[in-house]
Amino acid sequence: MSDKVRVYEIAEEAGASSSDVIAKAKDLNIELKSPQSAVSFEDAEEIANYIMTGKSSKLPAKAPVKAKKAAVKKVEEKKEEPAAVKVEEKVKVEEKKEVVKKPAISKPKSVDTPASKTEKIEEVKKAPEAKEEVAKKTEDKDSEAPVIKKIIPKRRGLKIVKKKKPKVEEAPKVEFNTPAAGTPKKQMKSLSEILGNNSEDKKDPTEQKVKSKKDKKKTNVRAQDHGRKLEVQRESSNDFNSTSTDSLLGEEVFLLDLGLADKSKLLEETKPQNQNKQSRSSRPAAFGNRPQGLKRGKRKKRFKRTEEEIEITEVTIPEECRVYEFAEACGKSASDVISVLFGLGMLVTKNDFLKQDELEILGEEFGIEVTVKDALEDVNYVDDYHEEDIDDSNFVTRPPVVTIMGHVDHGKTSLLDKIRSAKVAKGEAGGITQHISAYTVDQNGQKITFVDTPGHAAFSEMRSRGTEITDVIIIVVAGDDGVKPQTEEVISHAKASGCPIIVAVNKMDKESANMDMVKAQMAEREMTPVDWGGDVEFIGVSAHTGMGIDDLLENILLQSEVLELKADPSAKAKGAVVESLLEKGRGPVATIIVQNGTLKVGDNIVCDTTYGRVKAITNDQGKPVKQLGLSETGNVLGLNEVPVSGAVMVAQDSDKEAREIATTRAEHARAKELSKSTKVSLEEMSGLIAEGKIKQLPVIIKTDVGGSLEAIKGSLEKIANEEVKVKVLHAGVGGITESDLVLANASEGCIILGFNVRPTGSVKQKAKADGVTINTYTIIYDLIDDVKDALSGMMSAVIREENTGQAEVRDTFVVPKIGTVAGCLVTDGKVIRGGHARIIRDGVVTYTGKISSLKRFKDDAKEVANGYECGIMFDKFNDIKVGDFIETFIQIEEKVSIDD
């Protein structure tokens, strides 16, 4: 919103002409030239107030007479306006006229926050005496909160005299983001909140962070709602023409006699609000609906309520929005929405979630601008963390974090192991044999942290989730093998990350290793070596002999120096989950790398949908430690569930905050899942047309660690074609349990896939008894191949035709009561009996059927070879002509594989 207000806007607001405004401004020593001239917000207030009240602090008291007239005029105009309680519209109206209100008005924070919690709208209309007093009274204990006083002439008839205990409304909320019940209100935003009704959205981001109950009370939601409500009333109450005192939304209000007719209308409009204690009426408004649910008060009988349609032109909805929610927001019926989509060939039910493209179509169809709002905005703990003030005076250099990627078998693991065994202090060899996903080494007193991601796809997936932990990337290329397909993929992933890249040419101990070959191949892919004039370092190494490893580490340190990696060890801890698993007796274990701050035992942390208090930390050597510093890694215990790999970890001030954020996010994730499953049924619906063409292989995946789980799930979900696909019923980290069997039992044909987990004892027996198939694997490719085989088995066989030969019809004979016999000469291959045959006339197939008789002279023949004559008769077909060709063929049923 601009800080300037133009003359015509003031005129419009004050119900005067632009020239009046210019003249009045002059009285106040404000020079204005034309209706387009702009004045500051404060001056605008002053002028408007002066026009309306005849008073101004800049002018020794003058009793303006025009004020009342202006007010009347405005009120009449307003009468024409729709009065329904639609907040969207209201917001807009106010946007346009966000003008001067009354003296000493503080500027509204933003147009979009017409009624923020802390705001209060004071209507100062006529009777200056009453007004002064009222204004004082209304500036209640909340006075510390910013008070927005808007002067809207049409509302001049109202004055808030006394405020009765602002009750906390229990509005019936529609909670879009979190369908599941039982979530704290604060977390689960209702659509109306998202639609901008709730000023909380507009609060300063830092304020917006999870607040204590106390704080929430302080912000006094009701107070601002009152303000909003009054606004609504006033809009609709322009016609009010008598002075009365009424209890309105718990406040006493003076209604001024403006001498206008049709007071009934105001009462009609105000009543529902009275009875519904503002929250009820404000909610439907948020959806752009009429406040149908409003109860009538005592005066119900006296006045009829009129409903007025407001055209909605703009809605803001959460990402996950169901058909009926969208319909409500747009003031349409769900069937309107369904029929629009149906007309475009999209079958949806009212509970289905709408996709982006569907929203676009609907917006266009209804002429509504649809804005999708991030449903997790309030629990975006990562953004909140970044928005916090950063004190760079505490910055220190942090160790670089390195990721090694490369083609399979080019030696990534060997290299990581070698670096670790060579560089980790002696005496800890015991821990070295065990696989760990991240560790820190010491190179001449400087630390480097290595992260072993399960593959480049997982690396990019982490990046796509915003988890960018890597500072330097090492691409391993085997010196004897050169660039391979996966090397190329790795190059793209590495380039996309924007990190500096070092190429480690491995296996240089082998005679067949050829550094120049690798350099040339890499240069072709825009990875030109430094010594060839490019900017990529190539280091020859051997994971077997340890050759070149020092060189490699030195190079990493050089690169990181250029990067000037800094972080604040005294900040709240932020990090990333690089691996996670469920350990028996220890519960969820997350391998975390600290990116900023220091993670300590006792910290309350959030990792996406999981949270907990850090119970214990073991460092990369398996030793219990009290804390993890910058770029250090370790296993963290204490989370309530196994977090996903790649989740960002942030320490929170309290366990309550951590829990609220994580549970809200978990609810949202569940809602998303639900949305997906609804989509599946949607597919199935449209599948009615395709008559159950898609066959699904239901599977349950259980793995030892989170990284493999993601990788397997991702790979399996990708194996699909138009006929078959994998349906992952459940995927989790940990052993196969009886509940997995129950789930598998409930879905026909479901198989359980275990990766590095095996069923034991009762689970094994129960699986046998129930006939549930459990397949376990230690190699991902085997698992994927098996699933592919299973899917291939579900695919329909393909019928292939094989031509056997052709014969030319040289003559035809009609045998009475039998039919036409074609006298033929076999011109190609052999003609066979029993197979299918087609008659080709002038190059066009005229008939396809079966041969009933094939004779060589008078004898029946099974087949007649090329160059021989024969007699052919068709089953129930006699239209054979000389010059036709008869082609025989057999049909072969072939099994297909999903890879075909």
Ligand SMILES: Nc1nc2c(ncn2[C@@H]2O[C@H](COP(=O)(O)OP(=O)(O)OP(=O)(O)O)[C@@H](O)[C@H]2O)c(=O)[nH]1
């Ligand atoms: N001669 C020689 N062999 C090596 C070297 N580095 C790795 N190898 C061998 O190459 C093979 C593959 O090594 P890995 O470390 O498993 O390769 P990787 O890239 O981690 O393979 P994946 O984990 O399957 O992607 C193993 O047999 C290693 O012994 C090396 O420097 N010299």
